[in-house]
Amino acid sequence: TKLILLDSLLQEIMLTKPLRCGLGRGLSLSRQTGDKPFRKFNFETSRLGHTLPASYVKVNKWNRAVSEAEKLVGYPTSLMSLRALMSDDLTNMAVHFRKLIGTDHPVLKTVKRLLYHGKNNMQVRGLLVLLLSRAAGSNGNSDIDTNTGVINDQRKLAEILEMIYTSQCIHQSVVNVPVNTAAEPDEQVRTVLQQLEYGNKIAILSGDYLLANACTGLAALRVPKIVELIAQAIVEFTQAEFLGKQDPQGKLLPTPDTILQENWEEKWKLSTGGLLGAGCECAMMVSKQPEELLKAAKELGVHTALAIQAYDEMKLFSVDGSIGSGAPFPLCSAPVMFHLQSDEELLDYLQQFSEDLLQVDYRMVLTRVCEGNGLEKTHELCRQHVDKGLEYLRKFPENDGRQAYENLLLAMV
């Protein structure tokens, strides 16, 4: 009954306030405990008129690569499969999430993105770790699932990684509300503020819940070094939240000294590279691989994460129709950043909005970025990291696991 409740809640979330993202109709979630992949649906092709040809084909290429990978190493460890692990508490949380439906709290959007778009939104960290585990081989460890070639502790590690990433995303959707909302004189505003406060509560608690579960999961692996490496990754991504110039809502504003490629790389290395890198390295530790494979795994993870980030940012400008309608988008994303390197006027324009980035004329910024070479350079950036990743990947034995990982990397360029 709990799972049914959860399912119905999820359906409710998906159907109200549909995403402005041009995604198709006919959504229906599997009512089973998540052993089947989601039914495929068609992306609408880009409505923007800005040209990035073959984006549709690319998306399908990616989807295909992911499906193949899943067949090799099992269903990806996205949040949907976690619900089987966390039934009780998740269904309790679900009741609270339900109260947020109809409010504008970003955490709902985050949860939708994570639950529903899963692999389409690049939520593949767990999958990548599983693939790498299969590629490297179990090295004599017998606690292995013979169908997938993955050691059970490696699978647990992959799930933990997903939990931590999810927690990070959910915490990022906390909204800055004034501390004393009760003092707000306007009743309507006060109600909205209090709703947002409530959303924050749910966001913080669910993020904490996931993080705590991840910590106990890590401890249960009984390898202190793994705890240390993953904890270091968490230290890094929390640090990354404080980098750069931000407006009062925590949105990033590019400044003259933060628009270089190295700034972008530094930030994303900390924010996502560290986690995937540590995850890959630790998976290799579980199968007691030699030192050089551990190092290779770590570098592979970092470059993969950076490639994914670049690819994701590129996609924002192509497939995602919401950007075309003037909706805000991250101003420190690679396409914008590259463009600003040669458009000082636009950079100056942006500086005046440091108190509220929602006031920026996003449509104008978008037009200018698409006219310039920002997207092209981002594509190049993605390729650079894919290539570096492939270099490290090729240190692993040649087999279907490695090939599947390669396909995922190649699907991005």
Next chain:
Amino acid sequence: KLILLDSLLQETKMKRSTVLLKQFSSVSLRDGVAVNLAHSAGHRTARNSVQRRLVSLDSPSKQSAAVHPQYTPTASELLQADLGNMFHEIHQELEHQLAESSQLKEMAKYYFDGKGKAIRPVISLCLGHAYNLHNNRGDDIELKKKQRLVAIISEMIHTASLIHDDILDHAETRRGKPSVNSVWDSLKSTFCGDYIIATCSKLLARTNNEEVILLLSTILSDLVQGELMQLQNKKEESERFQDYLDKSFNKTASLMAYSCQANAVLAGASKDESNNAFLYGKHLGIAFQLVDDLLDFVSSADQLGKPAAADLQLGLATAPVLYAVSQYPELNDMILRRFSKPGDVEKAFECAVSSGGIEETRKLAKDHCDIATESLAGLKDSMFKLALTNLCDSVLNRVK
């Protein structure tokens, strides 16, 4: 007394301690001071004699109020040398890999200002020492280093949870100064809390002991569980009190219980022994929370450093109110609607005060303290064991 103590020191240095100590036994010195001095004088015989003497003194509870009502807990004094530098080290740990300009530096250190009670590290470290002596490992320096690390971690976890709590409760002040989320903002504070927890995990890995890592990680789950439980009210009246006690365990006692158990495990305790350590921490922790809850009704705001009747304002029904329900059944509805109607908070406050709920809560706290003390019965006597017993009194008698 000071003159007497002075001459004790001189005597111990000259190793003519035994005679003088016999004179001292009749003076009701607060244990820790004498022992600490003898300890620092470095004379083992003196220290042991003083210990023996003190153990046979009158029961501490009679002494505490009469002799030194304002006295800080003995355990604190005992551990002054060990923990005196704690906040400085925590600061170093939190900032060593942060960039100069990072806002995170300031935020992370904000609550580690030495103004809190810092009772948690004292509890677990004191217990660790008691178990060390019990297992004849009192001189193991490596062991003590690890136990100290556990103690520091427990304080850090506690403080990190305060940061998230303050956001969740939209608190404006804590410990007499603006809360971290009101000085900065909710989003940053959320990640600040996460940063501290992650740093704790790193430190935890350094103990290199799988069981200790497992025990302390469990605290994090319990803390979140406690918050989640607080979001919902059990409808069944009969379940309510147990639910409240479970919540108290998760939110407060869990940290003390597991850090105590961890230090016992490090000291080489057997399964039963480490379980006793767990029980000590658990019951002391529950007593601590009960006293906290009754202080919310009894103390005024400036003593506590945070607003009084805060629990009621947050919609939380704590022990004094739960006890009052039998006398004032109208409280039931108020509890279910979390005191949201105007006038609820005031009415509930009055009911709790006039029904004797506060005295009942105090009595329950005392019961838990007794269980805590009993859990340590099997330990060899030592100044640390004594300090742990006295700690129960200071928990019961505190005013903030």
